[in-house]
Amino acid sequence: MNRISIALREFLKEETLEIFNNQQHQFASLSDDEEIIVVINECGEENLYLQTGTEQAILAFGEWRKIYDDTLEEIDALKYDIEQILTNQSYVWTIIDAPNCIVGYVSDQGIQYLTDTNEFGWNYQSSNEFFKTIAKDEGSQNFLFWHPGHQVIEPSQFLM
Structure with a gap:
């Protein structure tokens, strides 16, 4: 050990x-x-x-x-x-638009992106290109919380 x-x-x-x-x-x-x-x-x-x-x-x-x-x-x-x-203070946010995918870790310090899923360096705060593509292609997103019954998402940050 x-x-x-x-x-x-x-x-x-x-x-x-x-x-x-x-x-x-x-x-x-x-x-x-x-x-x-x-x-x-x-x-x-x-x-x-x-x-x-x-x-x-x-x-x-x-x-x-x-x-x-x-x-x-x-x-x-x-x-x-x-x-x-x-404690559900942070969670994993996955955006899927085949063949593209971005995985983010959302915490009180913002969002960290998993580098190998974000090869274009997109950031939801600075680029809408990926999100427009997802909306057009009817992509999806997933929010993974430890305790799903107590999830708190800031909706202004994500696709609606």
């Missing part, structure tokens, strides 16, 4: 977790110091996944992915992001 896993297990001790490592045959490709921590979502659609190692951790929720280093500041940032997801 690595120090990120130790910190996250302590931080998430009140949550229902499943832990996977290379001792389970389906996860044999993980290194000895890697774990996958799954935070079970008992009231929503998606679990929260954390892959940890000695040098970094990856947070995955729905289509969103973010990498954190093993510094104390980054581990604190990871804990903060997890807390924001678990």
Whole structure:
């Protein structure tokens, strides 16, 4: 077990977790110091996944992915992001217009876009081109909250 896993297990001790490592045959490709921590979502659609190692951790929720280093500041940032997801203070926004897709992580600090889904660098605040295309092609959008019954969306930011 690595120090990120130790910190996250302590931080998430009140949550229902499943832990996977290379001792389970389906996860044999993980290194000895890697774990996958799954935070079970008992009231929503998606679990929260954390892959940890000695040098970094990856947070995955729905289509969103973010990498954190093993510094104390980054581990604190990871804990903060997890807390924001678990309390519905942040969520994942996915806009789909085949073959285009943008995945964003919406928090009180604005929207971060998943780089490999935003190859044109579109930003809902600075470019309407993508949104006009979606509206014309009858594209769709999805809002992924930890607890769907308590979602709060700022409608002025999104397609209507």
